[in-house]
Amino acid sequence: MPVSDMLSDAMIQFLVRYAPFSRMARADLEFLAEHAQLAYYPVDAVIADAAAGDDGLLHIIYRGHVRSQNLEASEDCVVLGPGECFPLLNLSAGRASASRFVATEDLFAYRLSRSDFDDLCNRSTALREYVTTAMAAVMKESFANANQSLLGRTLNQSSLLEPLSSLIHREPIWCRGDTSIQEALARMSREKVGTIVVVDEGRKPLGIFTLTDLMDRVVLRRLPLTDSVAAVMTANPASLEERANAQDAIAAMASRGLHQLLVTREGTLTGVISERDLFSLQRVSIRSVLQQIRAAGDVNMLRSAARDIGILTDNLLAQGIAVEHLTRAMTALNDGLSQRVLELVQLQFSVNDIPWCWLSLGSEGRCEQTTVTDQDNAVIFDVDADRTEDARQRLLPFAKSVNEALAAVGFPLCPGNIMASNPDCCLSASEWRGRFASWIREPTAQALLNANIFFDLRPLFGAVDLAEQLRSWVLDHSGGQRLFLGLLTDNALQSEPPLGMIRSFRTDDDDHPGTVDLKSQGTRLFVDAARVLALCFGIPETHTTQRLRQGLRRLNLPERDSAGIIQAFEFIQLLRFRAQCGGAGAPRAPNRLDPYALSDPDQRLLKEAFRQARSLQALLKQQMAR
Numbered sequence: 039m040p041v042s043d044m045l046s047d048a049m050i051q052f053l054v055r056y057a058p059f060s061r062m063a064r065a066d067l068e069f070l071a072e073h074a075q076l077a078y079y080p081v082d083a084v085i086a087d088a089a090a091g092d093d094g095l096l097h098i099i100y101r102g103h104v105r106s107q108n109l110e111a112s113e114d115c116v117v118l119g120p121g122e123c124f125p126l127l128n129l130s131a132g133r134a135s136a137s138r139f140v141a142t143e144d145l146f147a148y149r150l151s152r153s154d155f156d157d158l159c160n161r162s163t164a165l166r167e168y169v170t171t172a173m174a175a176v177m178k179e180s181f182a183n184a185n186q187s188l189l190g191r192t193l194n195q196s197s198l199l200e201p202l203s204s205l206i207h208r209e210p211i212w213c214r215g216d217t218s219i220q221e222a223l224a225r226m227s228r229e230k231v232g233t234i235v236v237v238d239e240g241r242k243p244l245g246i247f248t249l250t251d252l253m254d255r256v257v258l259r260r261l262p263l264t265d266s267v268a269a270v271m272t273a274n275p276a277s278l279e280e281r282a283n284a285q286d287a288i289a290a291m292a293s294r295g296l297h298q299l300l301v302t303r304e305g306t307l308t309g310v311i312s313e314r315d316l317f318s319l320q321r322v323s324i325r326s327v328l329q330q331i332r333a334a335g336d337v338n339m340l341r342s343a344a345r346d347i348g349i350l351t352d353n354l355l356a357q358g359i360a361v362e363h364l365t366r367a368m369t370a371l372n373d374g375l376s377q378r379v380l381e382l383v384q385l386q387f388s389v390n391d392i393p394w395c396w397l398s399l400g401s402e403g404r405c406e407q408t409t410v411t412d413q414d415n416a417v418i419f420d421v422d423a424d425r426t427e428d429a430r431q432r433l434l435p436f437a438k439s440v441n442e443a444l445a446a447v448g449f450p451l452c453p454g455n456i457m458a459s460n461p462d463c464c465l466s467a468s469e470w471r472g473r474f475a476s477w478i479r480e481p482t483a484q485a486l487l488n489a490n491i492f493f494d495l496r497p498l499f500g501a502v503d504l505a506e507q508l509r510s511w512v513l514d515h516s517g518g519q520r521l522f523l524g525l526l527t528d529n530a531l532q533s534e535p536p537l538g539m540i541r542s543f544r545t546d547d548d549d550h551p552g553t554v555d556l557k558s559q560g561t562r563l564f565v566d567a568a569r570v571l572a573l574c575f576g577i578p579e580t581h582t583t584q585r586l587r588q589g590l591r592r593l594n595l596p597e598r599d600s601a602g603i604i605q606a607f608e609f610i611q612l613l614r615f616r617a618q619c620g621g622a623g624a625p626r627a628p629n630r631l632d633p634y635a636l637s638d639p640d641q642r643l644l645k646e647a648f649r650q651a652r653s654l655q656a657l658l659k660q661q662m663a664r
Contacts, residue, residue, distance in 0.1 A: 046071040056121030057639060058168030066162040074148040085139040094152035098123050102145035105539065107138045116649055117542045121638060202287060202301045203280035206309030212237045215244055215268035219256060222247055222267040233298065236271045241306050245271030277302050287311055331374045337382060337443045340375060344448040347371050355615060361608040362583050369405040373498060379443045380499045387436040392429050394419040395500035399456060403494040405581045408614050412450040413441060414491060416463040418470055418504045426466045433464055456491060470508055478516050481525045489526065494580050516573045523574060527662045530566035531655055533559060535648035542645055543633045550630045556614045557629040563651040564607040567658045582607065593661060606650035609643055
């Protein structure tokens with residue numbers, strides 16, 4: 039093999055390890071390898087500098103790291119590593135980069151001219167899609183990797199050892215290859231299915247035709263419905279013999295990114311198994327857990343339900359559920375568990391004559407609980423002033439029993455004693471208003487800390503209107519308080535994303551060396567900023583994602599930029615779930631993670647998520663400076 043061909047193959051082998059090159063056609067990669075040149079830069083060399091003019095080159099890092107300094111925002115400094123490109127988005131948009139790129143160590147990088155880059159974009163659909171939706175593309179790959187690893191944990195359930203033949207509950211819907219598209223669609227409509235299998239005379243599968251194929255291969259190409267279905271089917275569909283089990287089917291789907299498989303007997307079609315069919319086998323579902331909670335007659339019976347919530351979380355992650363929906367599902371289950379505890383404990387106390395409401399605070403109040411969370415709760419009640427202390431003394435023993443029962447089923451007691459059994463957290467409506475007013479009027483460090491916890495209140499059980507009125511009062515009385523909001527903003531900006539100056543991430547050196555805290559250095563940055571926006575604009579939502587959507591809209595941020603910030607928050611939440619479930623790089627501390635133990639797509643997306651956090655903080659700072 040000529041030396042030039044060997045070098046080209048070596049470059050392609052390197053590129054296919056990284057997005058978007060991993061999705062590009064071989065011919066497009068060969069074009070890139072033919073036109074790119076390998077360049078060397080010594081440590082501290084300036085590779086590109088916006089102040090000196092744009093050199094119009096795309097750089098793909100082969101070995102080493104590059105520091106990117108945004109000249110329009112001196113604090114915005116990030117580190118790029120192998121497989122990353124710069125300035126990709128600027129070149130695609132036809133505008134000069136606003137950054138300076140400096141080698142932090144001896145660096146080798148492939149260089150491609152602007153004209154060759156434009157030609158490559160015109161040639162490669164994968165590259166064009168990546169450029170226009172860069173973060174979404176990497177996130178999709180990351181989620182796929184996460185799902186594959188989490189799917190493995192579902193395989194220890196006995197139901198997944200059942201043969202596929204036992205899972206087929208209806209005859210497969212099929213047609214011959216010479217059937218017209220119109221006839222195939224008519225049969226799919228009658229049978230209420232989204233897939234039809236195309237078979238030969240011996241009913242051996244030749245292909246499948248789906249509603250996605252209809253859109254991509256018929257509607258968009260404007261083909262007549264009289265054409266044969268064989269002309270537009272997906273040929274050589276994946277199949278397993280009916281002796282295989284559900285575990286084999288899940289592994290096959292995960293490894294090939296499929297949503298369904300054909301089942302055969304000696305090559306003859308006998309059925310179709312979908313992803314939904316396989317997950318319905320698992321004994322733990324949202325409905326079954328809720329039924330178990332409602333049927334529990336005592337706290338001990340709720341312990342197994344609490345364990346099943348953890349199992350269900352793994353299953354939902356494996357199915358690729360969006361993080362926002364996952365946290366809401368977990369909150370609904372945890373709410374049901376807590377409400378049943380309250381119902382059972384209430385039977386032992388005489389407090390029904392007192393109007394009271396149990397409040398969820400912190401992450402529970404924001405509907406953002408993860409699998410490892412302690413209690414943050416309080417009680418609000420409403421009685422005449424002369425009955426306040428009597429009502430409190432009656433409610434405190436009840437609250438203590440509830441806190442202990444919640445601890446027994448899996449919600450640890452709050453180390454900071456932010457619990458309803460604490461007299462400072464069991465207050466009348468007027469007392470809560472007075473307490474909140476003092477925090478807003480005199481925003482000391484402790485007052486700001488308290489506001490971050492208590493201002494995310496949400497009613498869980500009892501007289502819900504008491505909580506709703508209190509939350510409305512907070513929004514009415516905090517929105518115009520510039521001093522309070524300014525200090526709350528300063529507090530929100532104290533933590534910075536752990537982006538390194540030399541390497542990609544700034545990890546800790548003390549108690550948990552080599553890790554980052556995904557809560558205090560990650561999700562907290564979004565949560566604190568979203569809370570300030572909610573108070574500024576009177577947004578009643580407590581969920582961070584909803585606060586961000588509405589708050590960023592009020593800041594007139596383009597929808598695409600808002601979506602990037604929200605995706606970043608949800609990705610860090612996903613990593614927290616994975617860490618707490620024993621995912622990649624997870625140390626014993628539940629929110630700690632070694633970023634360099636992540637896959638390359640995950641590392642790149644985590645860096646982008648931290649950059650989005652920095653952008654959000656800059657937006658918040660600009661808003662409060664107006």
